[in-house]
Amino acid sequence: MSDIRLINIKEEILSDNLNIAEAVRSSLQRDKVFMLNLMASPGAGKTNLLLSTIQRLKSDYRIAVIEGDIDSMVDSEKIAAQGTKAVQLRTDGACHLDAPMIDAALQTLDLSELDLVFIENIGNLVCPAEFDTGAALKVMILSVPEGDDKVLKYPLMFSVCDVLLINKIDCLHYFDFDKELLKERVWRINPDIKIFEVSSKTSEGIENWCNWLKSEVEAYRKNS
Amino acid sequence: MSDIRLINIKEEILSDNLNIAEAVRSSLQRDKVFMLNLMASPGAGKTNLLLSTIQRLKSDYRIAVIEGDIDSMVDSEKIAAQGTKAVQLRTDGACHLDAPMIDAALQTLDLSELDLVFIENIGNLVCPAEFDTGAALKVMILSVPEGDDKVLKYPLMFSVCDVLLINKIDCLHYFDFDKELLKERVWRINPDIKIFEVSSKTSEGIENWCNWLKSEVEAYRKNS
Numbered sequence: 001m002s003d004i005r006l007i008n009i010k011e012e013i014l015s016d017n018l019n020i021a022e023a024v025r026s027s028l029q030r031d032k033v034f035m036l037n038l039m040a041s042p043g044a045g046k047t048n049l050l051l052s053t054i055q056r057l058k059s060d061y062r063i064a065v066i067e068g069d070i071d072s073m074v075d076s077e078k079i080a081a082q083g084t085k086a087v088q089l090r091t092d093g094a095c096h097l098d099a100p101m102i103d104a105a106l107q108t109l110d111l112s113e114l115d116l117v118f119i120e121n122i123g124n125l126v127c128p129a130e131f132d133t134g135a136a137l138k139v140m141i142l143s144v145p146e147g148d149d150k151v152l153k154y155p156l157m158f159s160v161c162d163v164l165l166i167n168k169i170d171c172l173h174y175f176d177f178d179k180e181l182l183k184e185r186v187w188r189i190n191p192d193i194k195i196f197e198v199s200s201k202t203s204e205g206i207e208n209w210c211n212w213l214k215s216e217v218e219a220y221r222k223n224s
Numbered sequence: 225m226s227d228i229r230l231i232n233i234k235e236e237i238l239s240d241n242l243n244i245a246e247a248v249r250s251s252l253q254r255d256k257v258f259m260l261n262l263m264a265s266p267g268a269g270k271t272n273l274l275l276s277t278i279q280r281l282k283s284d285y286r287i288a289v290i291e292g293d294i295d296s297m298v299d300s301e302k303i304a305a306q307g308t309k310a311v312q313l314r315t316d317g318a319c320h321l322d323a324p325m326i327d328a329a330l331q332t333l334d335l336s337e338l339d340l341v342f343i344e345n346i347g348n349l350v351c352p353a354e355f356d357t358g359a360a361l362k363v364m365i366l367s368v369p370e371g372d373d374k375v376l377k378y379p380l381m382f383s384v385c386d387v388l389l390i391n392k393i394d395c396l397h398y399f400d401f402d403k404e405l406l407k408e409r410v411w412r413i414n415p416d417i418k419i420f421e422v423s424s425k426t427s428e429g430i431e432n433w434c435n436w437l438k439s440e441v442e443a444y445r446k447n448s
Contacts, residue, residue, distance in 0.1 A: 042265045042349050042378060043370025070350065072376040093380070095319060095350035123377065125266050126294065126319035126348055145369035145392065146267025152296040153347065154266060156317070168369065174395060 013098075017131055021099035024106065024134025031111040032224045034217045035119065037097075037135035039157065041150075042123030044143040045167045047075045048200035050118055054084055056210040061115035061217065066105045068097040068122045075120060085109070096127035099134050116217060125154040129161075136220055139163040144175050148182040151189070159190045165209065170199040237322075241355055244323035248330065248358025255335040256448045258441045259343065261321075261359035263381065265374075266347030268367040269391045271299045272424035274342055278308055280434040285339035285441065290329045292321040292346045299344060309333070320351035323358050340441060349378040353385075360444055363387040368399050372406040375413070382410050387418045389433065394423040 028035050040046050054063055064085040067076040070093060076086035087105045089097060097119065106117070119135060121128045140161040142150055145168060151158045158164065164186060172179065179197070186193055194212070198205035252259050264270050278287055288309040291300040294317060300310035311329045313321060326343060333341075343359060345352045364385040366374055369392060375382045382388065388410060396403065403421070410417055418436070422429035 041267060041347070041370075042374055043367075069377055071379050074373055074376050093350075093354075095348070122350065123265070124319070124348055124350055126317075126346065127351075130317070143267075143369065145367065145395075146265075149298055150266055152298050153293055155295050171369075171395070171398060174398060 014130065017099045020103055021132035021134040024099055024103050025136070027106075028111065028117075028134065028136070029224045031114075032221050033111050033114050033117055034137070034220045035102075035117040035133075035135040036137045036139055036213075037119045037121060037128075037133045038139050038141070039121045039125070039128045039161070040123060040141035040167075041125050041143070041146055044123070044141040044146065045200055046120050046123070046141060047078055049141060049165065049167060049198065050120060051078065051082055052200045052203065052206050053210055053213070054079075054082065054118070056206065057116065057214065058084065060214065062113060063116045063118070064109055064114050065118045065120060066097075066102060067120050068101070070094070070122060091122060095122055095124050096131050097121050097133055098131045102133045102135075115221075125150065125157045129154075129157040137162050137216060139165065141165045141167045142182070143168040144172055144177045147175075148178045148185070151182065151185040155189055158186050158193070161190070161193060163194045163196065166195065166197045168199060168201070169197040169204055170202045238354065241323045244327055245356035245358040248323055248327050249360070251330075252335070252341075252358065252360070253448045255338070256445050257335050257338050257341055258361070258444050259326075259341040259357075259359040260361045260363055260437075261343045261345060261352075261357045262363050262365070263345045263349075263352045263385070264347060264365035264367070264391075265349050265370060268347070268365040268370065269424055270344050270347070270365060271302055273365060273389065273391060273422065274344060275302065275306055276424045276427065276430050277434055277437070278303075278306065278342070280430065281340065281438065282308065284438065286337060287340045287342070288333055288338050289342045289344060290321075290326060291344050292325075294318070294346060315346060319346055319348050320355050321345050321357055322355045326357045326359075339445075349374065349381045353378075353381040361386050361440060363389065365389045365391045366406070367392040368396055368401045371399075372402045372409070375406065375409040379413055382417070383414045385414070385417060387420065390419065390421045392423060392425070393421040393428055394426045 076088040079086040196209040300312040303310040420433040
């Protein structure tokens with residue numbers, strides 16, 4: 001049965017992955033580089049959120065972005081157009097980024113010249129949740145048009161993340177989306193998650209999120 | 225290297241899967257049951273689209289729905305509430321449905337009492353594209369808030385599907401979404417794909433899509 005075989009392999013892969021993620025994390029700590037892993041569905045607004053965030057942080061920090069994409073380079077081109085260093089990982093079909101891929105991407109960068117690395121993971125609420133990349137912070141986006149029931153359907157993603165950004169909050173009036181119900185559902189499985197309401201389009205909430213992120217980066221640098 | 229191991233296993237799994245998918249397809253043909261595999265991102269509107277479609281087809285056909293979900297049963301409860309037979313497949317972490325799962329679900333149904341089976345796949349634009357379920361028709365939804373660039377980023381899904389439903393077309397005015405550019409990009413990699421613009425919210429285009437689907441079901445039943 002392919003089922004049983006799959007599970008064994010997956011356990012081995014996850015355990016190999018965790019070892020490499022720990023090594024990545026230690027190496028980033030040595031160089032006081034803060035790495036953030038951003039995850040979401042396709043079209044939730046990862047790239048635009050990164051662009052708005054980088055815009056507000058680039059005077060304070062030296063930033064690079066690792067872009068995961070199955071096939072194209074459209075996102076890294078947008079990041080590079082804004083003047084930020086981008087490393088494109090083409091996964092050729094794989095539906096998530098893992099620690100070996102991130103390790104390979106980091107090898108192409110000079111960590112001593114960086115303060116902050118953003119990972120834009122593959123658009124997928126399932127598998128990326130299972131793979132530790134070595135990042136210090138796991139952030140997910142849920143956009144309003146996706147619906148408030150997604151936490152029931154993709155609970156692992158909501159439970160492993162440190163931060164939930166509710167994006168496209170500007171179109172709340174247009175969709176049948178119960179913000180308070182969503183938060184209640186999220187906090188039930190992850191009481192420590194930090195939630196921000198944001199919109200890359202109108203900039204609502206972006207300042208708030210960036211200020212919080214800055215304080216996290218500062219705390220990390222002090223403790224590294 | 226986990227990479228190499230992964231690829232070998234995947235090839236084996238895909239080939240085992242294809243054999244079972246062919247057997248499923250033959251068995252459905254024997255009973256003149258038409259099966260449709262519906263795929264999309266989380267929150268693109270799969271369940272609501274199914275509800276609207278079933279509403280219009282249930283006087284003509286005996287229908288069942290196979291619902292894939294990682295953890296919850298919310299979607300099958302909605303389907304059952306509408307009076308349609310639903311089989312819930314809980315994948316317990318797996319990010320796609322495969323032919324053995326569909327085979328198991330079909331075993332619980334009496335095919336001689338059915339005309340039409342809808343599969344609602346896991347919300348994911350990546351892996352479901354790789355796994356043949358034995359369905360006669362592969363349909364994907366892309367919703368307007370997800371953006372017109374998704375075909376560049378998830379090309380396999382757009383190239384394996386027979387039909388693309390552009391959903392939430394009612395909020396086209398609100399998003400920066402170039403419908404014609406999307407179609408051009410899709411047709412470039414899949415010239416035969418049939419495209420419908422729909423909205424489960426306003427019912428726009430649903431009639432059109434359902435009429436086309438009916439004609440496909442009729443043609444299938446004649447040729448089985």
